[in-house]
Structures are given as structure tokens and as C-alpha cells.
Amino acid sequence: MKRSLQLIVAAAAMAFGASVVAQSVPELNFTANADIVTLPAYGEVAGVATNSSGHIFVLARTGEPRATLGHERTFYHGGSQLFQFDQNGRFVREIGQETYGMTYAQQVRVDRQDNVWVVDAGSNMLTAFDSNGWFVKTMGRKPESIPVRPGPGMPARLLDPEPEPAGGRGRGASGPPGAGTQSESFNRPSDVAFDSTGNIYIADGIGTNNRIAVYNRDGNWVRGWGQTGSNEGQFDEIRGLVIDAVNNVYVADSGNNRIQVFDSQGTFKSQITGIGSPQAICMTGGPTQYLFSSNSNDPEGMENGEIYKVSLSGQVLGKFGRAGKVPGEFGMVNSLDCRTETDLFVGEVWNWRVTKVTLR
Amino acid sequence: MRVLSAVVVGLLLSAAPSMAQPAAARATTPEIPFDSVDFLKMPEGLYMGEAIGVATNSTGNVFVITRSGTSRVFEFDSNGNFVKEFGKGSYGYGFAHAVRVDYEDNVWSVDEGSNVVLKYAPDGKLLMVLGKRPDPIDQLDRMPGAAPYSGANRPYSFHRPTDVTWDMQGNIFITDGYTDSRVVKYDKNGRFIKSVGTRGNGVNQFSTPHGMTADREGNVYVADRGNRRIVVLDNDLNWKTTYENVGAPWGICVSQSTPQYIYSTNSSGTNLEVGNAADTGEIYKLALDGTVLGRFGKAGKGLKEFASTHTLDCRDPNTVFVAEINAWRVQKATLRSPSR
Secondary structure: OOOOOEEEEOHHHOOOOOOHHHOOOOEOOEEEEOOOOOOOOOOEEEEEEEOOOOOEEEEEEOOOOEEEOOOOOOEEEOOEEEEEEOOOOOEEEEEOOOOOOOOOEEEEEEOOOOOEEEEEOOOOEEEEEOOOOOEEEEEEOOOOEOOOOOOOOOOOOOOOOOOOOEOOEOOOOOOOOOOOOOOOOOOOOOEEEEOOOOOEEEEEOOOOOOEEEEEOOOOOEEEEEOEEOOOOOEEOOEEEEEEOOOOOEEEEEHHHOEEEEEOOOOOEEEEEOOOOOOOEEEEOOOOOOEEEEEOOOOOOOOOOOOEEEEEOOOOEEEEEOOEOOOEOEEOOEEEEEOOOOOEEEEEEOOOOEEEEEEEO | OOOOHHHHOOOEOOOOOOOOOOOOOOOOOOEOOEEEEEOOEOOOOOOOOEEEEEEEOOOOOEEEEEEOOOEEEEEEOOOOEEEEEEOOOOOOOOOEEEEEEOOOOOEEEEEOOOOEEEEEOOOOOEEEEEOOOOOOOOOHHHOOOOOOOOOOOOOOOOOOEEEEEEOOOOOEEEEEOOOOOEEEEEOOOOOEEEEEOEEOOOOOEEOOEEEEEEOOOOOEEEEEHHHOEEEEEOOOOOEEEEEOOOOOEEEEEEOOOOOOEEEEEEOOOOOOOHHHHOOOOOEEEEEOOOOEEEEEOOEOOOOOOEOOEEEEEOOOOOEEEEEEOOOOEEEEEEEOOOOO
16 A cells, blocks of 8 residues: 655745756746655666556666676676556556666656667666567667676686687777767667657767767667767767657757757757756657756755756746655656656656656 | 766677678679568567577477576477477576577577586476586686686587587587687587687687588588688588688578578677678578578668577578577578579
8 A cells, every 4th residue: 555645845945955047947836746656676766757558667776787707707687677557656567577788777768659668878778668568679789798807815817818809809888989970889878769750869878979879760770969078069978868749859968057959860959058957858748848857966965956847949937846855855866757747757866766746 | 876887888798700891792692582570479578688599490499599687598389489498597597609409309508608508308308418617716716807718628618609510410519619719529428529629710720610500411510700701520520611702600500401501691790880780781591512592681670681690590491590689589581582
């Protein structure tokens, strides 16, 4: 039996914690339900998303990735799990258990066909499942083995330093920084979005690649753009990616404290500022679409934490919430889902929970 | 949020050969038209994972070895319905490499993580263990990532073995592998007879012997991937010849028809770099004497495209089962007559 804990947070109580630039932004009233789902295994909630029938998908870091001893190489596996709940928050099933790309959860999204996409920054893979949990597709691939440092009492012993010839050893996990490398060599991918023709856009990501990579619905390469930097079309830690109804692409360029807007070909159009550092973003449905963007706190502080509502032209319309631990406060928000402009699901890394927010 | 970066930086990736130039036969070979289905049906809550090996038995059942959390071996009927799993949670599973079915329909798994080759009866009973899983504590001082080439050449232990095949007398041949570089022959009872090969690109040398098959005469065909050649050995492992115009052979099979045919895949790398993928992905059909008869397929993720093909099965020469690493699937390709 689930406790129902509804909190009313008054706008006037939110005097501290908001960033300076946002002080003129009106506060939005909201209620928060931090008990909408109960996870079968507890851990950091990296992603939350809903499908067209209201089912809730939660991607959580439920354990550390495990290295396996007793081999000539060190493999790693495990660490994250994906859970499905119905529209009332009742547990339905686990999806993707024991598969190759579930090591360090980063994000989960649902496409227009209700496929569920797991973005995993530990394996550098994306894995898609359909709404019944059946496997659909992967993008990228987990490295087959990892180097492990020798420790005390564990000296490195290289029997034969001769390098392996071509065919005996593969490439590194990441491509060159930026430049839209035509490959699926992701470096800590962070998000995925879909345009009206079914093309797959991958935010790559929070490693060193700083690019957007686009693939067709089969998963074959189409185009890419971006590199590390602070100019137009350059990125510093991409933490989110959403696409509007006319296929404009919104990129949460967190290190540059802005959301950049591109057309579907990657041509820069505009940027949105005044929202702090966008750590998680979502796009509403409906005839008039809105963006929500979270200026999440970092792991060592309770500064910021507010979530902004923004028009697609870049006007900051309002904000709500602050960083904290108790229900109704937000701790390191890593994921937002907003099918409508009144109902949001918030995934919190710090607080190991999903909060359902209703705006009034 | 940045806790794992140390794990992710500087990773050693999968084995992928140099693909600087297309296969010599690519431009001159007739294209074989084909249809394909992605037909294996997994039970709820069970996932294909990376399709690493595929094989069929005499009744058309399909066996797949996959990489998930660890290795798993699944059996399906000829319609793709799930039948059972072989050796779930076995100590011989760590990092899958191949599954094969011998002339008596026994099922063999080759695992490059545990260095163990397992033989199962058709009902799933374990019949033979070849190789020994290394002592995990002994492995601790080898933990800086990938093991180097060993050249150990031991009679009863392997170093990342890659494939297994048999002759009509039941003798067992094993390609071993990534960190040894040889072919090993055992009798049908698992007694060591002979091994041949060191690392290199000359005669009696291999660079990642990645797959293997044998014809009815007992000749052995080794997919010498790093050297971009198929090596033909006789039944006593004497060097006969090489076929060098079909790219880098990742997987190889011989049909059970008369005459017999070889299929060999010039697979795309596991990262699907488009610049390389344009010159890879196709599967070649050869006569036993090495004459290239045709090719089909290309690199990609769609149906009738192949995403890092790992192994092939071609019991029926016009029905080729293709196990793909990056698409987590097995395609059943039905070949038609070559177009000219």
C-alpha cells in the first residue's frame, strides 16, 4: 500500500535558492507526489519517461557495474535496471534485465511508437525495447574489456609487451572530440530524441565528443554536428535533447548555461538563456509546445534546483521548486518528462525517487 | 555524476581488423539476390543479446550463443520458436564466441572468457569439457586489461579460443585464438593429437584465427582474420594454400550439400564507422578450391543488411544464418540464383 503524500508548495516560500538571473521570473504553484512509484530495487533515478497510455518507465542505478575476475581480460556488466509501472504507479515488469548495455543509467525516453530507449553512459550504448518489453534495437556498443589498475600486492605483470596486430585488438570507446564522426562510437551518451520521420538523434554527450549524431529509423548514419567549445554549434556537456513538432532540435548545452536551437540539418537558429545550467529538459505535446528545463543542484550543494517553463521562442515564462531532500524539493534532477504543460515527472539522482509534479 | 568516467576512459574495444581496402573480389563478383527474415522469437523477459554464434542441427533447429550479462546458449525450432537454454549459469560461460553442431547433433559452445569449450547432447546433457577456466586469483596480477599474446601452445588449455569443427571421423579441431595463434587437433575422445601455428603472417602463422570449418575430406579452412585470408590445412594440419581475395574473414562455414560450398563474411567493425562500412559487410560464396562464385549483403542495421556479422551457418547452401553483434539478431538469408 502506497502512502499518498501530496504537498502544496506556496510560491512565497521560495525566496532562497533561485539563481540571480531568474529572480524576475514568476513562481508557478505546484503540487508534488513523491510516492507515485515504488522501485523494486532502490537506487539513483537517472531517467523517467511516460508512454502514450500513461505507463511510467524508470531507469535506475541499482548497483555498481561488476568486473569479472578469472578471465584473460576484465569484463564489466550489470549496474542498472529499467522498471515499468502503469498509469496508477503499479509495478508492471522489469525490462532488459541482464542485457549487455545496462551498466550506468543516464536517461530513458519513449519514442512516437512507444518504444522505450535506454541511454547508458557506462556501456556507451542505447538499447530500445517496445512497449511490451521486447527488444527492438541497439546503438553503439559496450567496450569488450577494460584496463584495471594494479593495486597494493597486485603488481602489473605483462608477460609479453608485444602489441597485438590488427585484428587482435580494437579501437577505443570514443571518437575524436566533436566533428560529427560518422560512427556509433559514443562517449557517455546522455539523451535521445526522434523527429517526425523517425530519425534518431543522439546526444553524445557528457564525455569529450560534444556532438549530435543522427541516424535513420534503421539505425544507419545520416549526419552529425558539433564540437567542444562555447560558440554557436559548439557544446560543453550536452545533458538533454528534445525535438519540437516541426523538427527543430533543442540541445541542453549545460556547461555553457544555454539551450541551443537548430533546424533538423544542424543549422544554428537561436539560443535560450536565463535558465541557469540545463541539466534535464523536456518538450510538451499539444498545439502550443513548451520547454521545461531544470537548473539542478550539484552533488555538493543545495544551490539552485528550480525548474523553468520556457516558450519555444525562448521567453522564460515561470519557474518552480528548489533543491533539497524532502518531498516537494528536488535533488539533482537528471530527467524530466512532460507530455502536457501541467503534468511532469521528475527523476532525481540525489533522492533516489520519481516525483510527479502538477502545475496549477 | 562523474563517478564512472575512470571506468569509461581508455577502454580497450572489440577486436576489429584493419579494413583499409575493400576485398579484391568485391568489384568483380556477381551479386546474389536474396531475401531475409529476422525470425527467432524470444520468451518474455529473455533477450537475444549480441548474437555471437549460430548453428543448425540436422532437423533444422537453430542454436544461438549470445553475450548478455554472461554467455547464454539458446535453442529454437525451425520456425523460430524458443525450445530451451543450454547450461544456464555455467562455469564455462564468460564471454561467448561460437556455437556449433557436430555430425551427431551434439551442441558445442566456445567461450573466450572462460577458455572452455563445452559439448552438450541434444537434450542439454553435458558430455565433455575441453580447456580449463583459469584460477581467478592467479588472474589478479594480470588485471591491466587485455592479456597479451601468450604463445603458450599448451595441449589442454586455451587462450581466448574462437571456434570448433570436426572431420567425418569425429576428430575435433579448435582455433585458439586471440592470445594464442594456432589450430589444435584432438581425437573424438578429446585426446590431444597436434597443434600448428604461431603469430605472424607467414606459412604456419595466423593473426587472430577467428573461425574455422572443415569439408567432407577433412580439410580445415581457417578464417585468418588479421591476415585477411582463408588458410586451408589438410587433415593433419599441414599447410596447403590460402584464399586472399574475400576481405577479412570473421566467420566461415561449409555447406553439407554436394558439391560443398564455403561462405565467408567480410564483416563491418563493431563501431560501424561508415567510412569502413562502405567496403565491408558482404558475405562471399566460394567453391572449395577458392573460386569466388558470388556475394550478398552489405553493412548496415536494416533487414538484408549486416551489422558486424560474427559467424555463419550454411548447412543448406541456399539458406545462410547470419549472427550479428550490433543488431542483436540472427537473420535467415534465402539465396536465389545469381544475377549477371
